[in-house]
Amino acid sequence: MPLKRKIKELQKRRQEVLLGGGEKAIEKQIAMGKLTARERIRKILDDDSFHEYDLFVEHEARDFNMDKKILHGDGVIIGTGTIYGEPVCIFAQDFTVAGGSLGMMHARKITKIMDHALKMRMPLIGINDSGGARIQEGVNSLAGYGEIFFRNTLSSGVIPQISVILGPCAGGAVYSPALTDFVFVVDKISKMFITGPEVIKTVLGEEISMEDLGGAHVHSEISGNAHFYAESEEECFEQIKKLITFIPRNNTHKPRTFETREPKNEFQIEKIVPGDPTQPYDVRDVVRAIVDDSDFFEIQEKWARNLVIGFGRMGGRTVGFVCNQPLVLAGVLDVDSSDKAARFIRYCDAFNIPIVTLVDLPGYLPGADQEHAGVIRHGAKVLYAYSEATVPKMTVILRKAYGGGYIAMSSRHLRADFVFAWPTAEIAVMGPEGAANIIFRKEISEAKDPEKMRKQKVREYKEKFANPYVAAAKGYIDSVIEPEETRKLLLHAIEVSASKAISGPKKKHGVPPF
Amino acid sequence: MCAMNEDKTKQKKVRFKSLVIEGTKYRTYFTRKFENRKPRIPENPQYILSFIPGLILKVFVSNGQKVKEGQDLLVLEAMKMKNRIKSPLTGTVKAVHVKEGVKVPKGLLLIELEKE
Numbered sequence: 203m204p205l206k207r208k209i210k211e212l213q214k215r216r217q218e219v220l221l222g223g224g225e226k227a228i229e230k231q232i233a234m235g236k237l238t239a240r241e242r243i244r245k246i247l248d249d250d251s252f253h254e255y256d257l258f259v260e261h262e263a264r265d266f267n268m269d270k271k272i273l274h275g276d277g278v279i280i281g282t283g284t285i286y287g288e289p290v291c292i293f294a295q296d297f298t299v300a301g302g303s304l305g306m307m308h309a310r311k312i313t314k315i316m317d318h319a320l321k322m323r324m325p326l327i328g329i330n331d332s333g334g335a336r337i338q339e340g341v342n343s344l345a346g347y348g349e350i351f352f353r354n355t356l357s358s359g360v361i362p363q364i365s366v367i368l369g370p371c372a373g374g375a376v377y378s379p380a381l382t383d384f385v386f387v388v389d390k391i392s393k394m395f396i397t398g399p400e401v402i403k404t405v406l407g408e409e410i411s412m413e414d415l416g417g418a419h420v421h422s423e424i425s426g427n428a429h430f431y432a433e434s435e436e437e438c439f440e441q442i443k444k445l446i447t448f449i450p451r452n453n454t455h456k457p458r459t460f461e462t463r464e465p466k467n468e469f470q471i472e473k474i475v476p477g478d479p480t481q482p483y484d485v486r487d488v489v490r491a492i493v494d495d496s497d498f499f500e501i502q503e504k505w506a507r508n509l510v511i512g513f514g515r516m517g518g519r520t521v522g523f524v525c526n527q528p529l530v531l532a533g534v535l536d537v538d539s540s541d542k543a544a545r546f547i548r549y550c551d552a553f554n555i556p557i558v559t560l561v562d563l564p565g566y567l568p569g570a571d572q573e574h575a576g577v578i579r580h581g582a583k584v585l586y587a588y589s590e591a592t593v594p595k596m597t598v599i600l601r602k603a604y605g606g607g608y609i610a611m612s613s614r615h616l617r618a619d620f621v622f623a624w625p626t627a628e629i630a631v632m633g634p635e636g637a638a639n640i641i642f643r644k645e646i647s648e649a650k651d652p653e654k655m656r657k658q659k660v661r662e663y664k665e666k667f668a669n670p671y672v673a674a675a676k677g678y679i680d681s682v683i684e685p686e687e688t689r690k691l692l693l694h695a696i697e698v699s700a701s702k703a704i705s706g707p708k709k710k711h712g713v714p715p716f
Numbered sequence: 717m718c719a720m721n722e723d724k725t726k727q728k729k730v731r732f733k734s735l736v737i738e739g740t741k742y743r744t745y746f747t748r749k750f751e752n753r754k755p756r757i758p759e760n761p762q763y764i765l766s767f768i769p770g771l772i773l774k775v776f777v778s779n780g781q782k783v784k785e786g787q788d789l790l791v792l793e794a795m796k797m798k799n800r801i802k803s804p805l806t807g808t809v810k811a812v813h814v815k816e817g818v819k820v821p822k823g824l825l826l827i828e829l830e831k832e
Contacts, residue, residue: 318799405769405770405794406769406819406821406822407769407770407771407819407820407821408769408821415806423748423749425750480740480742480743481743482732482742482743482744482745492767505749506747508747527745528742529744529745529746529812530744530745530746530747531735531744531746531750532735532737532742532744532748533744534735534737538749564737564738564740564742565737565738567737568737569753570756571754571756574756604738632738633737633738633739633740634740635738635739635740636738636740637737639739668820
């Protein structure tokens with residue numbers, strides 16, 4: 203029975219390859235606290251939905267005795283599958299095969315699935331667990347990385363690209379995740395850096411551990427390279443699946459809509475925000491008070507915490523939130539928070555997600571370190587991103603909106619479609635203290651009791667200008683609303699802006715202050 | 717009720733601080749990054765600091781020696797480049813803090829000069 207025999211042979215061949223680097227290598231992988239590449243794919247995708255491509259690919263390296271080595275699948279698994287029924291392309295580097303090192307065929311498998319994702323216009327998920335370039339393959343492995351980076355860039359803004367760092371991802375390899383939309387890291391497992399501790403020690407004489415150099419904490423809290431942090435791989439997979447529910451398949455689709463659900467009663471909008479603009483509160487509670495089911499999916503929650511970004515649903519539709527956070531650094535804009543906001547705004551704009559901006563900020567963070575770190579060009583990114591965005595833009599000014607911060611946070615002047623303000627809003631060129639000191643400098647210095655005069659003038663300024671009505675009189679604000687009305691009006695705004703269509707002047711592309 | 721209370725219990729040790737912006741004091745938390753920010757140290761041309769971590773390959777001057785502006789003081793090798801560090805001023809070498817063959821971190825005081 204030749205057919206049966208041939209099927210048997212296929213089964214045998216499959217079984218061999220499916221074991222990756224073999225049982226010993228798998229044991230090692232597990233001992234490192236990591237799941238295997240196959241296990242990871244299985245846990246991310248819907249049950250039995252994975253279809254693998256290129257299982258029998260072999261490397262072509264001939265130097266350094268490589269011709270005698272068999273590397274199953276050349277150290278990477280690629281294929282398609284679904285997450286909650288949504289189709290995705292996925293690749294996972296297999297650390298059990300030559301340390302997941304990237305050779306020519308390994309790279310070709312990755313670029314194959316990337317091409318497939320772009321052609322079919324569906325999301326791409328890449329799981330990185332690799333020792334880096336396969337040195338034996340020399341310049342071919344460098345070429346491989348270059349081909350991947352090029353495709354990351356080509357796909358950017360067309361299909362969602364997700365990177366999951368589940369092991370080392372070092373040297374040039376880090377630039378693929380950096381070019382993608384969302385980077386997931388897991389405590390104690392993820393390691394990302396350009397030059398490792400060894401190189402730093404020999405070249406510079408500085409000693410630093412891998413964890414302190416590029417561990418999950420570093421990238422989720424200090425560098426801002428990561429968007430989602432998890433304690434375990436399982437938690438990470440849940441985050442990925444949840445993210446998929448909020449984003450569309452590609453830039454011509456809208457995110458899936460869900461049934462509308464009311465916010466939970468425990469988030470009472472009027473009880474969250476203190477009237478005094480110098481007092482802190484957690485702006486995420488305001489978001490929870492207005493989104494469906496009070497479910498706010500925060501992004502980059504540990505980095506640049508003075509600004510909050512994330513997804514929620516309103517009326518079942520995905521909305522991107524950009525909010526100043528008075529709880530941290532009084533909610534100022536600075537280098538990091540500007541970066542964080544600008545990139546997220548561009549993401550939402552690229553993928554047809556309306557943006558709701560909650561404003562409460564005293565301005566920019568003062569200091570030589572900020573100025574020298576380029577707060578001018580970083581801050582400019584926010585202006586650029588909001589001005590450029592053509593998705594529906596809804597702004598709610600909760601309390602203070604002073605000076606350049608007012609302009610930057612999706613103001614009417616940058617073409618916000620709806621600008622609402624609470625009665626507690628203070629829209630002014632600067633805070634009352636600073637303004638009074640300048641405008642009434644003469645009166646204050648010449649008064650018998652300058653301190654008393656200063657206080658009086660601050661009060662006068664507050665009464666006259668620290669409110670939403672001056673801006674409302676000019677039409678810069680469309681309506682002054684009661685906090686309770688916020689959800690209702692935002693739902694209305696999202697509803698009526700669903701068919702928004704505007705276009706700017708024709709250009710190849712702008713030159714944003716990257 | 718709201719997460720403000722949660723935050724208070726979670727971050728028991730983190731106390732609200734004051735941040736002054738344009739004369740107004742705001743009650744808020746600080747980030748670790750903000751608290752660890754480095755104060756600015758004004759440049760002093762009399763202090764020669766290592767601008768990059770590396771290896772001191774050669775030292776051309778010694779204590780008390782007169783130097784001219786532009787004169788080679790030492791060679792600092794870093795990232796496979798041999799950097800000649802030149803004197804920014806004409807004056808005297810007050811102190812040499814490094815020897816040939818030592819590895820230095822970034823920002824280390826290598827040589828002190830005294831302006832003429």
